[in-house]
Amino acid sequence: MTRTPLEARIDQECPVQSGGTIPGTSEPAFSLRQPSDCPIPVMIAAPHAGRAYSPALLRAMRDPEYSAIRLEDRHVDRIALEIARQTGAGLLVAHAPRAMIDLNRASDDVDWEMIRGGQPANEKRTLANRRSRTGLGLVPRRLARHGEIWKEQISREELDARIEGVHRPYHQALAKALETVRDRWGAVLLIDLHSMPPLRPRHEGDRPPEIVIGDRFGASSDGLLVAGAFAYLARQEKAVAHNRPYAGGYVLDRHAAPARGIHAMQIELCRSAYLDRRLQEPSARMAGVVRLVAGLVRELGDTTAALGRTGSFSIAAE
Numbered sequence: 001m002t003r004t005p006l007e008a009r010i011d012q013e014c015p016v017q018s019g020g021t022i023p024g025t026s027e028p029a030f031s032l033r034q035p036s037d038c039p040i041p042v043m044i045a046a047p048h049a050g051r052a053y054s055p056a057l058l059r060a061m062r063d064p065e066y067s068a069i070r071l072e073d074r075h076v077d078r079i080a081l082e083i084a085r086q087t088g089a090g091l092l093v094a095h096a097p098r099a100m101i102d103l104n105r106a107s108d109d110v111d112w113e114m115i116r117g118g119q120p121a122n123e124k125r126t127l128a129n130r131r132s133r134t135g136l137g138l139v140p141r142r143l144a145r146h147g148e149i150w151k152e153q154i155s156r157e158e159l160d161a162r163i164e165g166v167h168r169p170y171h172q173a174l175a176k177a178l179e180t181v182r183d184r185w186g187a188v189l190l191i192d193l194h195s196m197p198p199l200r201p202r203h204e205g206d207r208p209p210e211i212v213i214g215d216r217f218g219a220s221s222d223g224l225l226v227a228g229a230f231a232y233l234a235r236q237e238k239a240v241a242h243n244r245p246y247a248g249g250y251v252l253d254r255h256a257a258p259a260r261g262i263h264a265m266q267i268e269l270c271r272s273a274y275l276d277r278r279l280q281e282p283s284a285r286m287a288g289v290v291r292l293v294a295g296l297v298r299e300l301g302d303t304t305a306a307l308g309r310t311g312s313f314s315i316a317a318e
Contacts, residue, residue: 004236010218014033014036014265015032015033016031016032016033016035017031017032017033017034017232018030018031018032018169019031019032019169019170020050020096020165020166020173020224021165022052022054022095022165022166023054023100023158023161023162023166024054024055024056024057024098025052025054027052027095027096028095029094029095029096029165029166029170029312030092030093030095030096030166030169030170030173031092031095032090032091032092032157032173032177032187033084033090033091033092034086034090034091034177034180034181035090035216038090038180038181038184038185038241040086040087040088040089040297040298040301040305041176041181041182041184041185041186041187041188041189041301041304041305041308042087042089042090042180042181042188042189042190042191042297042301042304043089043090043091043092043174043177043189043190043191044080044083044084044089044090044091044092044190044191044193044199044287044297045080045091045092045190045191045192045193045251046073046076046077046080046091046092046093046105046173046194046270046271047091047092047094047098047103047104047170047192047194047251048071048072048073048076048094048098048102048104048194048195049072049073049075049076049080049094049095049098050072050091050094050095050096050097050098051068051072051095051097052095052096052097052098053068053099054105056101056159056181057097057099057100058141060150060152060154061099061149061150061151062148062149062151063146064149064224066146067098067099067143067149068145068174068254069280070096070146071097071098071099071140071143072097072098073098073193073194073195074195074271074275074280075112075274075281075282076193076194076195076228076265076269077093079193079269079274079284079286079289079290079293080193081093081292082290083290083293083294083297086290087297087298087301089191089297089301090177090181092170092173092174092177094166094170095118096162096166096170096221098140099140099167100162100166101138101142101162101163101167102137102138103137103166103171103250103251104249104250105136105137105138105168105249105250106190106225106250106253106254107138107167107168108136108138109137109164109250110137110138110139110261111135111137111139111141111160112151113153113157113284114150114154115153115154115155115159116139116153116155116156117156120156120189125159127305131247136234136254137160138153138163138167139162141168147167148287149155156256163172171254171255174251174255175254175255178190178255178262179262180289182260182262182308185304185305186261186307186308186309186311187261187262187263187304187305187307187308187311188261188262188263188267188304188308189221189225189264189300189301189304190252190255190256190262190263190264190265191250191264191266191297191300192251192252192263192264192265192266192267193269193293194246194266194267194268194269194271195268195270195271195274196212196246196268196269196270196271197270197271198246198270198271198272199212199241203207205299206214207239208239208270208300209239209240209270210239210240210244210269210270210273211233211238211239211240211241211242211267211268211269211270212240212241212242212244212245212266212267213226213229213230213240213241213242213243213265213266213267213268214243214244214246214247214248214252214265214266214267214268215242215243215247215248215251215252215264215265215266216243216247216248216252216256217243217247219252219256220248220252220253220256220258220264220265221256221258221263221265222258222264222307223262224302224303224307225303225304225307226242226265228240228299228300228303229265229296229299229300230242232295232296232299232300233296236292236295238292238293240244240306246266246268247266248264248265248266249266251264251266252265252266261307261308261311263304263307267293269289272294273285273289274286274288274289275286
């Protein structure tokens with residue numbers, strides 16, 4: 001594929017930085033691309049795109065092929081990379097698989113029945129444990145219509161290694177990257193990019209949503225950004241939903257701070273829009289999805305830049 005001058009320059013001037021370590025492998029937990037000249041105030045993150053499975057992790061799964069494909073945001077990292085190349089947005093991609101640790105969950109959202117020895121006496125159950133009780137906490141436990149993912153419990157030492165090797169450094173890197181862009185532009189937008197199984201129509205004759213935009217019901221982003229996203233997607237004649245069934249998770253809760261110029265939204269893309277019929281491998285439609293979302297990123301980047309100019313944060317170059 002021929003690269004545009006912008007894409008070629010970004011590829012040349014944007015070295016990939018790796019961080020963290022996936023337990024049981026020599027693979028980094030994530031990769032970060034951040035152009036030094038920061039041409040657009042947008043960061044894209046793909047926390048559920050990881051496919052670096054350790055041999056031990058695969059052996060511990062009851063049905064690794066089934067569970068892995070359903071837990072992954074399958075090949076959304078390829079979409080994110082092309083969008084970053086076309087727009088100049090920063091990019092953070094997880095390589096650690098969601099089956100090992102879910103980066104969109106709090107580090108204390110643990111189902112202690114999964115951990116050998118159970119819950120330590122000094123650990124208290126909190127509201128953060130609400131997702132673990134559904135089977136999809138920090139370490140996913142079960143899948144609907146499939147049941148338990150794992151053959152046996154894991155040790156506390158293994159859990160701690162996943163948190164220290166993957167979860168903590170990923171979120172530290174994301175926080176630092178967002179602050180860097182915010183300090184340059186006065187505002188930054190995080191797009192937490194995910195994919196979803198095809199949704200069913202709510203009523204007979206309805207078009208099911210192809211895209212779901214989540215902003216924690218207005219808490220994670222300025223309303224101008226969400227309104228701009230809906231206006232752009234309406235012009236592209238896409239069926240879009242807002243916050244239902246996906247409003248965003250821990251990534252938005254932790255990193256969004258609109259009052260400090262850090263805005264965030266979660267975008268879910270229907271897998272049938274860019275994968276084959278088995279929802280496993282990219283189809284020819286992926287290029288169109290890249291163009292669609294790249295156009296959205298450019299428009300939202302312009303709005304974010306305008307918010308930065310009118311906000312209370314000074315651009316670092318001034």
